[in-house]
Amino acid sequence: MNDGRRPILVETSGAVGVKAPLPMVGGLRHGEVCSDRVVALPGAYRDQMRTLAGLLDVALRAVVRRYFLDARIRAIYSLPSDLENILRLAAPTPYRVGWYRPDFILDRDGTARICEIGARYPLNGWMVSRAWSRGQADFWDDLCAPYEPGNTVALVHAQEPSGEIDCLSEHLGHAGVGFVAVRPGDVSVRAGALHAQGRRLDHLILQLDRNELPMLAPDVLAHLIARGAYFNDVRTVILVHDKRVLTVLSDAAIMHDAMPADLYARLRPHLIASVCARSPDDAERLLRQEGNWIAKPSSGGRGIGALVRSACGEADWADRVRRDWPHLMFQPYLEQLDFMDPDFADPIHMVGMLLCRDAVCYGNGMFRGSNDAVINLHQQRGKLYRCEAVP
Numbered sequence: 001m002n003d004g005r006r007p008i009l010v011e012t013s014g015a016v017g018v019k020a021p022l023p024m025v026g027g028l029r030h031g032e033v034c035s036d037r038v039v040a041l042p043g044a045y046r047d048q049m050r051t052l053a054g055l056l057d058v059a060l061r062a063v064v065r066r067y068f069l070d071a072r073i074r075a076i077y078s079l080p081s082d083l084e085n086i087l088r089l090a091a092p093t094p095y096r097v098g099w100y101r102p103d104f105i106l107d108r109d110g111t112a113r114i115c116e117i118g119a120r121y122p123l124n125g126w127m128v129s130r131a132w133s134r135g136q137a138d139f140w141d142d143l144c145a146p147y148e149p150g151n152t153v154a155l156v157h158a159q160e161p162s163g164e165i166d167c168l169s170e171h172l173g174h175a176g177v178g179f180v181a182v183r184p185g186d187v188s189v190r191a192g193a194l195h196a197q198g199r200r201l202d203h204l205i206l207q208l209d210r211n212e213l214p215m216l217a218p219d220v221l222a223h224l225i226a227r228g229a230y231f232n233d234v235r236t237v238i239l240v241h242d243k244r245v246l247t248v249l250s251d252a253a254i255m256h257d258a259m260p261a262d263l264y265a266r267l268r269p270h271l272i273a274s275v276c277a278r279s280p281d282d283a284e285r286l287l288r289q290e291g292n293w294i295a296k297p298s299s300g301g302r303g304i305g306a307l308v309r310s311a312c313g314e315a316d317w318a319d320r321v322r323r324d325w326p327h328l329m330f331q332p333y334l335e336q337l338d339f340m341d342p343d344f345a346d347p348i349h350m351v352g353m354l355l356c357r358d359a360v361c362y363g364n365g366m367f368r369g370s371n372d373a374v375i376n377l378h379q380q381r382g383k384l385y386r387c388e389a390v391p
Helices: 043-065 071-077 081-090 126-132 140-144 163-174 210-215 218-227 234-240 244-250 252-258 261-270 280-288 314-327
Strands: 008-010 034-041 099-106 112-118 152-157 178-182 188-190 193-196 199-201 203-207 293-297 328-332 349-357 360-364 367-370 383-389
Touching (some): 043 252, 043 349, 081 210, 081 218, 112 244, 126 163, 126 383, 140 163, 152 199, 163 178, 178 199, 360 383
Antiparallel strands (some): 008 034, 188 193, 349 360, 349 367
């Protein structure tokens, strides 16, 4: 029996439902990827997620604040010098986590357990959720508040295409705000301001992987960080999006030095014990661990490159761990809550996302569901599920 603290998968007719045809968003067409069924979100569950977002904000800010104060944190990340130099440049400036998406699974008891955090492409997942779903409060006014008519906003991207953020550019255009998409090398500092494509840039939105940040010229990075008229913060891109942040959050000794013990005790049930290997010997010890595990690239997302031990065989698992351990984060593969969708032959599992800005949780974005070990919509392994708030 559902106790009101976990999502419920229902037929569209069992909820309000979306009656009008839904638009294409970021290259995704609703009818091609979205289930006709809806995830209903009870009030007690929504309250729990808002509390979780506040706890997570405290924890993430603590990790960023203590990066250069705690050698244990630096050892887990093991970052190259160019990224540490960017962190040093940003260290004196005030920090906010920004716009990010904690992803979570639902364990057998229905508890939300954070499996990774998406923060490098800050608006992915937001626009499709706003267009198709009803599981979140509207964030539009907060997102657009910094931009005034006559401003120019630049999306800075390299390999990642514009995608969902096109929805924002269209809206800003109607409001008299200019919007341009530029490459990192296009941005320069002239007369004390950032410029690209012959235009002065008032605000930047970074859609960059951490390894693409050094593509910005040093004076551009310094100017951007000093002014702060951009998101997400480079510290969020480097430290929060990195899955090794979950290894730091899982380390009770580190976190007891970083945040109040009572708050950490409330956050910890929502974490998955995550580990990283720091040497070949650590990798061998991981191979001797019993049970099912999942290995994930420390940077990246969308399930790309993730490997589940039980799904690949011991030889392939051992080869991957021994070869790639410096770039991987490991988690036990938890038993999860089953959902029944007649479109699948077997029970499915769900991955949810929270739409968060700092300590504010706007609610749930779209859920993803599949009966595969790894849910990856970009490789046609699953479906999207809309959300609706219910009492």
